[in-house]
Amino acid sequence: MSKISGEQLRLARLAHGYSLEEIGEMIGATRQFIHQLETGARSPADDVVEALVDVLGVTRSFLSSPLASTVRPEQCHFRGHITRPASVTSQVLARGTLLDKFVAAMEQHLELPPVSFPDFPAKSAEEIEQAAEEARRHWKLGTTGPITSMMRVVENAGAIVTYFGDLSERVDAFSMDRRRPIIVRSSAKQCLSRQRFDFAHECGHLIMHRGIQTGDRETEDQAHRFAGAFLFPRGAVLREFPRGRSINWPALYQLKLRWKMSVRAIVRRGYDLSLLTPAQYRTANIHLVKTGQSKIEKYDNDASMPVEQPELLPSALAALEDVMSGGARYVGDEVGMSSAMLELITDSRFPASTPEINDPKVVSLRRV
Secondary structure (H helix, E strand, O other), X not given: OOOOOHHHHHHHHHHHOOOHHHHHHHHOOOHHHHHHHHHOOOOOOHHHHHHHHHHHOEOHHHHHOOOOOOOOHHHEEEEEOOOOOHHHHHHHHHHHHHHHHHHHHHOOOOOOOOOOOOOOOOOOHHHHHHHHHHHHHHOOOOOOOXXXXXXXXXXXXXXXXXXXXXXXXXXXEEEEXXXXXXXXXXXXXXXXXXXXXXXXXXXXXXXXXXXOOOOOHHHHHHHHHHHHHHHOOHHHHHHHOOOOOOOOHHHHHHHHHHHOOOHHHHHHHHHXXXXXXXXXXXXXXXXXXXXXXXXXXXXXXXXXXXXXXXXHHHHHHHHHHHHOOOHHHHHHHHOOEOHHHHHHHHOOOOOOOOOXXXXXXXXXOOOO
C-alpha cells in the first residue's frame, strides 16, 4: 500500500474537471473508493497509484507530497456569472493553484519581473476613481491617453497571464492574489475591448480588494467602476465625451477605436460621470440590444483591434528551452507534473521526454 495526499489527488482531479465517478471508472474503482482516498480514509495499492498517475498527468511524488499552501477564498476573484456551477469554480481554482505551484518552481531558475501591484483600498465612487488614477500613475501610464496594451500592463506588473481554452463561458476571467498574481481569461471571448476590460477588472480586485472575499454584487460593481476609470480616466472623459440632447453614435464609435473599449462601457462612463441622463443611458442600452450589439459590437472584429496575447509566460518557457532542450519539462518534473498537466495549466505544448541536466539554474529573464 502507498501513502498519498488526498488533497493533492483532489487538486489534480478537479484540474481536469473529473468527478469522483469519472476518475473511478478510468481506473476501475468505485466513487466511494476515490472519495476515501481523498479523505485519507484508505491508502491505495501501488497499481492504483500508477493508474492515477497515468490518468491525471502527475507523478507519484506529486500525489505523495502534502499541499504546500492553501489558497484562501479572499485570494480568488472570479469575473462571470454568479450562477456558474460549483464544479466550474472548483476546476478553475484547481488549475490556478497548480499554475501557481509551477510558476514558483520556475522562479528558482528564472528572474521574472518584480510584482508591483499597488494597494489602494476603495469603496465609494470617488475613492475608486482616485484609485484608478493613482494606479495609472504608479505604473507611469499617465492619465490623458489610452493604454497601448493591457496585457503588458499586468505582465510588467509581475502577473502571470494564461488562457484555459476549455473554460466554461460562465467565467470571463479569474485572478489569484498570490505572491505572484495569476490572471486567467477564457479564450472563448475573442474581442479586444472585452479582453482589456476583463484585465482592468481583475486589476481592480488585486488593487482594491486585497484580503477581501469578492464575488458579490457590491465588489463586482466596484471592480467594474475601476476598470472603466482605469481604461478611460475621468479627465479624458470630460474632455472627449460627446454632449447633446441626442446620442452621437459616430462619435462614440470613434472613442471606441481610440480607447479600445466597448461602446457599452464608454456609455457607462458617461452615465457614471453625469454626462448622460438616466433616460439617455437607458436609450443607449436599448439601442445596442435592438441593433444586435449586446454581445458583439461594431468594430469588434476589426483588423485594427486584434486581441492581445500573453508574453511573459511563453517567454519564460522559451527562456528555459533556450538553455536546455526540455527545460520547462524539467521544471515540471520538479513539481511532479507531466506534459499533459503542464499543457492544461499553461496553454502551451511540452515535449514528452525530460533531459538530464546537472545545473539548470542559469537563466535570467528580464523585461522592459
